[in-house]
Amino acid sequence: MSPLATEQLEGARERVRVFAQYDHAFEEKCDVVVVGSGPSGSVAAYELAAAGHDVILLEEGPPFTTRDFALDGNLSMTRTMREGGLRMTRGTTMPTMQAVALGGGSLVNSAICVRPPDSVFERWSSRYDLDRTDRANLDPHYDAIAEFLGIEPTPDAVQGKRNLLFREGCDALGIDSEPIARNVRNCRGSGECFTGCRNRAKQSMDVSYVPAVLAAGARVLTSVQVQEIRRSGRRVTGVSGQVVAPFSHGRASGRSHAFRIEAKAVVLAAGCTATPVLLQHSDDLANASGQVGRNLQFHPGVAVAGVFPEAIDSLFGATQGYQSLSFLDEGFKLETLWAPSPLLAIRFPGIGADLQARFAELPQIAIFDAIASANRSLGRVRKRFRSLEPVLEWRLHPDDVQILRRSLHVIAQIFFAAGARKILPGVGGIADVIHSVEDAAILDSSAVKPSGLVMGGNHVFCTTRMHGDPTRGVVDEDGRAHDLENLYIADTGIFPQCPSVNPMFTGMALARRQAQVLSERL
Amino acid sequence: MLTSLLLVVLVAGLAVFVHRRGFAGYAPAPAGLAVLHRGEAAFVQAVAEVLFPAGGAMALSGADAQLAQSVDRHLAALPEAKRFQIRLLFHFVEHVTLFLPEHEPGGRQRFSSLSAAARVSLLERLANHPRSVVRLLFTALRSVFVLAYLGHPENLHALDLAPFEIDPVVSDAEVLFPRVGALPGSIPHGPADRTEPVRTPLDPSGPRHPAYARAGRQERGEA
Structure with missing residues (x-):
């Protein structure tokens, strides 16, 4: 979508509220309240507002301007991430992050938009009693979002050497690779996706869907923390919570005014780890199946550093510019x-x-990194004592350890094929540095212990999963809670399994479909 | 009665011993710290000296990088629970040698009073400990320091990894939203101020952010 017209912008500005404007408790009414302005929430809000409904989009974090982006990665994380970017899973220890900002994770992710292969949807349909969740049904939604956000493969001009070396390595080994499609227009290759794009080339929600939501007449309230979903019988009646200061990590302050919003329908898009906690905090809402917070899955990721003989201008280039989908059948995806x-x-x-x-x-x-389709590694989300932050319990399954070992070995082979003189595998319990492809074989062996794997897990799924059977899932195929007539969930928590590829695009496509269904029902 | 008195004397003596060995005698902390107290600041400096020694391959040594200030800023920005956990980790490492001393003369002192060799020895013991939880704690500790040290503008500038200089861009977001914490009335831009997208890729050897370039000039003693 092109920038908004002048008159649209002027009207839109009046419909945004930021922390400094709250000076008393307040109540609002609307048709639909959407909780969370990340990719799924923003898409849902836009579809509903564009269809003429009175929508309020709520976000706990603040909006960021380019002057608010911290260049220091450490400071950036403390400002844009829940728990200061230091959230960890229990059981198998792994860092995992969730953004708290207008635009959600899209502000600080690397904008990867990939459609899962048919096999993922076939698995979802057959195992979870879903009739319409396949590529044929979702492709129109993917297409519409792709057009809106200008999703295109990353051009060579901004790949930079470090991305192109991945291609070289794959080519040398006969592995298919491709430039990553991203929601980016006019990328300049600053490599700053994770701290906020100062070029505003990345079409994060705050520069794309949220302005469009406002232009369509919706209201956007930032710095508001939803604490409870209100219900009456089989219907929800709205949400309530309090104002929270930016960068306060959700702590109450002198200006923590209460708020309450009445709505004909509620769309929860607070994120896969926050939505179940909010439901648990709301008297265990929508949990007749007992599945709220269960089935937690990640794409655990591992990364290897390759050292090349000469400087490769590593600062320049798309943050994540190249990928290989050749190993999806083996359970992993490779990326730069x-x-x-x-x-x-x-x-x-x-x-x-x-x-x-x-x-x-x-x-x-x-x-180079790999993300694994760790469908056997399960966990749960539960509410922390006197807090809306989650406790994440998760364990890496031995079969998924094998996938990660294999992916490490493939990455090592790609590095050496690309001309790396050594690699730093980042695995505990084996050599810190590996100097040859022969020595790298150790990565695909039992010498790599689960406790030695250094993983990260920023794709999170399944905690309010979609299932055709109300006793086995939290929402139906339209994202509506089985137990309630007008509560919808639109984040990656509804995925029945991990999607094997980066989830943002699929989350948005599902949200768009749900919003259109909800719009007809209102 | 006598037993009780002896017990009180024993506990008091132990308290005095723990206080003197564990918490007394630190030099004053650098001015302006918001979170770290003098003992924690001394610990940060003691770790920085051995983790990033002078004469290494980097522009700055840990001792010169003023890590107490940057670690303090990081801690101040964290949620209270995370800040507490990191401070607890500092105290654990600072005092562990009182109970599990290094095998050398003077090895039963707090970390910040140990010789440099003994400090390195302890950190290596933690890094290579058979228990993964101890290794994890060491990794967490080292991460706090690496982020502060390598994030120092002089180090990034010297590595040619300082962020690019990028002209300010005004998108719809800059017109719609004020800076964090400000009122909408402070938004300096109107719709007409929006800038055209810059379509040219950055030059990999192009100019770097002025703040980092300044740090580089200071490092070289230039005006």
């Missing part, structure tokens, strides 16, 4: 990766001069 250098370097081995020597190699380093 970049992040603020200090964040990348926390996994470098060593102490003292050895560690400093590794830092000095950063200009010669590229990072």
Whole structure:
């Protein structure tokens, strides 16, 4: 979508509320209240507002302007992530993040938009009694979103050497690879997706769907934390909560005014870890099946650093520009990766001069990663005592350990095929540095213990899963809670299984479909 | 009665011993710290000296990088529970050698009073500990320091990894939203101020953000 017309913008500005404007408790009424302005919530809000419904979009975080982006990756995380970016799973320990900002994760993700293969939807349909969740049904929604956001493969001009080296390595090994399609227009290759795009090339929700939501007449309230979904019988009547200051991590302050919003329907898009907690906090709402918070799945990811003989201008290039889908059948997807250098370097081995020597190699380093379809590794989300932050319990299944080992080995092979002179596998219990492709075989062996894997899990799924059988799932195929007539869930929690590829695009497509169904029912 | 008195004396003596060995005698903390107290600041400096020694491959040593200030800023920005956990970790490492001393003369002192060699030895013990939970704690500790140290503008500038200089862009978002914490009336832009998208890729060797470039000039002693 092109930038808004002048008159649209002027009217739209009046419909935004930010923290500094709240000076008393308030109540509002609307047709639909959407909780969460991430990709799914923003798409749902837009579809409903564009259809003429009176919509309020709620967001706990603040809007960020380019001048609010912190260049320091550490500071950026403390400002844009829940729990300061230090959230960890229990059981198998793994960091996992959730953004708290207008636009949600889209503000600080790398904008990857991939449609899952047919096999994923076939699995979902056959195992979860779903009739209409397939590519044929969802493709029109993917197409509409792709057009709106300008989703296109990353052009070579902004790949930078570190992304193109991945292609070279794959080509040398006969592995198919492709530029990653992203919701980015006019990328300049600053590699700053994770701290906020200062070029505003990334079409995060705050520069794309949210302005369109406003232009369609909806209201957008930021810095409001929903704490309860209100119900009456088999219907929900709205939400309530309190105002929270930016960067306060949800703590009450002197200006924590209460609010209440009455609505004909509620769409929860607070995220896969927040939505179940909100339901649990609302007297265990929508949980006749007992599935709220259960079935937690991730795409656990592992990354390897490759050191090349010369500097590769690693600062320049799309944050994640290349991928390979060749191993989806084996359970993993390969990608290139970049992040603020200090964040990348926390996994470098060593102490003292050895560690400093590794830092000095950063200009010669590229990072490739794998995300695994860890369908057997399950967990649950539950409410923390006196807090709306979740407790995440999750365990990596031995079969998924095998997938991760294999992916590490493939990444190592790609690095050496691309000309790396050594790799830093980032795996505990084996050599810190591997100098040859022969030595890299250790990565696909039992020498790599589960406790040695250094993983990250930022794709989260299934905690309010969609299932045709009301006793086995939280929502139906339209995203409506089985137990309630007018409560919808539109985030990756409704995925019945992990989608094997980056989930944002599918979350948005499902949200668009749900919003159209809801619009007809209102 | 006598037993009770002896017990009180024993407990008091133990308290004095723990206080003197564990918590007394720290140098004053650098001015302006919001979170770290003097003992924690001394610990940060003691870790920084051995984790990033002078004479290494980097522009700055840990001792010169003023990590107490940057760690303090990081902690101040974190939620209270996370801040508490990190401070607890600092105290654990600072005091663990009082109970599990390093095998050398003077090894039963708090971390910040140990010799550099003993500090390195302890960190290596933690890094290579057979229990994964201890290794994880070490990784967490080291991460706090790496983020602060490598994020220092001089280090990033010297590595040619300082962020690019990018001209300010005004999109719909800059017209719709004020800066974080500000009122809408403070929005400096109107719809007519929106900038055209810049379509040219950045030059990999192009100019870097002025704040980082300044740090580089200071490092080289330039005006």
